[in-house]
Amino acid sequence: MSIYARVYGEQVFELIETDGDITALYHPSMVWVCVDGIEPMPAAGWKAVEVDGAWQFSAPGLAVAPLPLAEVVAAERFRRESTGVVVEGLAIETTRDSQALIASTGLSAVLDPDYRCNFKTADGFVEIGAAQIITIAKSVRAHVQACFDREFALLRAIEAGEYHDEMLSQGWPDSLPPDPAELQ
Template sequence: MSVYVRVNAGEVFEQIVTDGDITQMYPLSLVFVCVDDVEPVPLIGWHAVESGGVWHFSPPDAPLMTPEQLSAMVAAERFKREATGVFVDGLVIETTRDSQALIASTGLSAVLDPEYRCNFKTVTGFVEIGAAQIIDIAKAVRAHVQACFDRELTLLRSIEAGEYHDEMLAEGWPDSSSIPTADLK
């Protein structure tokens, strides 16, 4: 036995359980979708949207998002997480896009000149640091940002496979919770 839902105007219109060939039972102009592998099974009144040959269902009170919209939401979350900062050698370091660019150029100076020193602005103020600490900061920032992109890719693959669930958006990102909150004031 298989469970089918009939979709009409973006909504589940009826549900049918049969072991027959649905294409022989009803006119081909009616849209029936087999939901044997869909959890939870969509009910009458649920939203339904097809994208790239895959059907997505959501309860009537939940907004229905296409894979493209979900991907954009994941990218926005990654961008937000990317800028949460890192804690390196007792210093709270910004990881915004502007900060990443400045840190990368400072890191290049440190690689080119092992004696390089500079006044570096952290979240809590200026500190004088040398080449080795600059490189440590650059590596930590890069690792944090890369972990954010890696998590985004994992979520995008889940969306493509039809395995994405809303709670996944809050899970698996790099942890910035080790930054002392008193340092952020």
């Protein structure tokens, strides 16, 4: 048996013990880290960061070796990119997997203007047509691109020596990060 920590948003979200292949048990977008032999054993709520391919864990209130600013900015962009958008009242996921599914659905809508499908939103399934699919695909792409544009601007500020820590929380597209308490 091995113990795995699920890491979400640079935090240990949960621990499980299994003798199965963790990559086969859960969706591949979930980050699972084997914590066998790590002392003290991390717990839910601990900070988790990957540094040079190795995971480091720290209890709340303890410092973990700081990441280079460019990595901090990239991690924030990825977090913001995955927060989702609301399009015509529909809550749309923007994880990497969701982006790929939306892009392929958008291609079907472009190829067939009469295309319709049951589309799963964050709130459940809805039936939508080609025009709405294209609107969703454009909105998701605009959200993701705005996140990359903000990352680029912050990297430029770092290079110019003009970066300040408070800039990391400013200028991102309008979407709220998921509340870890709601995911439990």
